[in-house]
Amino acid sequence: MSLIRLIILSLFFFTQVQANTIYNLIKIPNLEIYEINTPNKLRYLYAKEPFTIGVNNNINCYNSEKNILDKKYQIIKNNLDKYSQEFLKKINLKYIVLCEDLSISKINTAGIPDNVMKTLILDIKFKENYFERVIHHEVFHIINDSYKKLFDEKTWSTFNIEEFKYAKCSTCTDKLGLDTFTNTEGFFSEYSKSTASEDMAEVFSHLMIGINLKNIDPILEKKIQFIKINLLKIDQNFIL
Amino acid sequence: MIKKIKASRSEKVILIFILFLGIFSFSSFFLIKDKCLFVKNYDPQKITFDNPENIAVLNISCGNVIIELYPDVSPVAVKRFKTLVDSKAYDDVAFHRVIKNTLVQAGDLEFGKKNNLDYGKIGTGKSGLGTINSEINSPFNFNRGSVGLARTQKYNTEDSQFFIILKDEPLYETEYTPIGKVIYGIEALEKIKYLDKSQYVLRPDFINSLRMLVN
Numbered sequence: 001m002s003l004i005r006l007i008i009l010s011l012f013f014f015t016q017v018q019a020n021t022i023y024n025l026i027k028i029p030n031l032e033i034y035e036i037n038t039p040n041k042l043r044y045l046y047a048k049e050p051f052t053i054g055v056n057n058n059i060n061c062y063n064s065e066k067n068i069l070d071k072k073y074q075i076i077k078n079n080l081d082k083y084s085q086e087f088l089k090k091i092n093l094k095y096i097v098l099c100e101d102l103s104i105s106k107i108n109t110a111g112i113p114d115n116v117m118k119t120l121i122l123d124i125k126f127k128e129n130y131f132e133r134v135i136h137h138e139v140f141h142i143i144n145d146s147y148k149k150l151f152d153e154k155t156w157s158t159f160n161i162e163e164f165k166y167a168k169c170s171t172c173t174d175k176l177g178l179d180t181f182t183n184t185e186g187f188f189s190e191y192s193k194s195t196a197s198e199d200m201a202e203v204f205s206h207l208m209i210g211i212n213l214k215n216i217d218p219i220l221e222k223k224i225q226f227i228k229i230n231l232l233k234i235d236q237n238f239i240l
Numbered sequence: 241m242i243k244k245i246k247a248s249r250s251e252k253v254i255l256i257f258i259l260f261l262g263i264f265s266f267s268s269f270f271l272i273k274d275k276c277l278f279v280k281n282y283d284p285q286k287i288t289f290d291n292p293e294n295i296a297v298l299n300i301s302c303g304n305v306i307i308e309l310y311p312d313v314s315p316v317a318v319k320r321f322k323t324l325v326d327s328k329a330y331d332d333v334a335f336h337r338v339i340k341n342t343l344v345q346a347g348d349l350e351f352g353k354k355n356n357l358d359y360g361k362i363g364t365g366k367s368g369l370g371t372i373n374s375e376i377n378s379p380f381n382f383n384r385g386s387v388g389l390a391r392t393q394k395y396n397t398e399d400s401q402f403f404i405i406l407k408d409e410p411l412y413e414t415e416y417t418p419i420g421k422v423i424y425g426i427e428a429l430e431k432i433k434y435l436d437k438s439q440y441v442l443r444p445d446f447i448n449s450l451r452m453l454v455n
Contacts, residue, residue, distance in 0.1 A: 021409055021411050021412070025411060025415060033410075033411070036411065041414065043411065094414070
């Protein structure tokens with residue numbers, strides 16, 4: 001027992017204060033720089049060790065093997081390179097955190113956007129089929145959080161048929177499917193039906209990956225125009 | 241009758257060794273106490289500068305730290321800094337936040353003055369001139385010796401506090417407003433008092449004076 005005490009005491013006395021620049025900037029521990037010399041000045045960071053953040057430590061994510069990280073980084077970068085530095089600045093996105101098995105309150109999630117800290121945490125092991133699309137989906141949440149007034153949910157909801165009601169939150173429903181509908185009827189995917197904000201993010205992400213727009217129904221057409229018009233209000237040079 | 245014993249050669253060697261050891265220990269005691277012993281003190285009057293009007297001389301316990309200011313990069317921030325330097329506001333202000341081999345921070349004019357040090361509030365003080373907007377759009381290489389204005393977690397909250405980094409910090413670009421770079425005397429900054437277990441320093445070192453080379 002006394003030996004353990006001695007070890008703990010010596011740790012206390014000999015542990016030096018560490019200057020963790022990344023933690024000071026975005027309040028996420030255990031991160032290191034992956035790449036910061038990017039054309040749009042996005043800074044890619046990766047989890048060197050697992051980290052826990054959030055209210056009551058409810059957000060967890062884990063470090064990845066280097067080969068997975070290298071492979072997924074290329075995919076993520078190719079997609080995020082579609083956004084200009086000016087646009088990213090306007091929406092307040094600067095740091096991309098790469099880790100795996102990301103969860104919030106033990107519910108797995110593809111990404112966690114935080115426009116206040118200018119950070120998007122991405123689960124690099126999220127389902128392959130939707131991986132590229134969810135990157136843009138999460139970027140939309142950053143856009144939405146930065147421009148709440150532009151993407152007014154009440155206005156958006158009027159595009160749907162009168163009988164339709166969204167759930168109160170994205171996790172308050174079992175409408176979680178991400179497959180793109182062949183028969184859209186106002187929604188790109190089942191997850192679109194969860195909340196207005198998720199619906200917008202699904203429209204945006206489908207547009208960003210270049211979905212075939214030949215058989216779009218009138219409701220979805222209104223939603224697409226709504227997204228496009230408001231994006232141009234943020235940045236006149238934004239190409240969708 | 242006392243018989244005189246002659247010291248052998250080995251005894252003489254041991255005696256000389258002990259004498260040397262004593263002299264070395266004695267002198268080391270005083271030399272080690274002088275933390276500035278190997279720090280070169282630069283005299284700005286003996287150096288030729290391209291832009292002397294943008295040279296600031298920070299005098300601290302181990303000598304002069306010569307900073308070149310960059311008004312072209314951050315005009316508003318440099319103007320604020322020069323205003324405070326000209327009013328001698330930084331004299332006797334503490335280096336209240338120091339991280340070994342990483343960063344020194346000073347400039348709390350409200351709670352960091354030598355005669356009015358408030359450990360409970362240090363780092364939160366204001367200059368009385370109000371905050372200024374962050375100037376973070378110009379490319380700037382935050383390498384060792386870079387000087388920037390400190391801020392709160394929010395942008396556009398810069399005031400009087402400044403930091404000098406003692407190692408490269410590439411992530412500071414577009415985060416903090418740069419105002420200049422140390423061109424001589426960074427070694428003196430490495431001798432500023434720090435604590436092992438806290439970034440905030442009890443009984444800190446102080447700025448002796450901070451002046452523009454040309455008034």
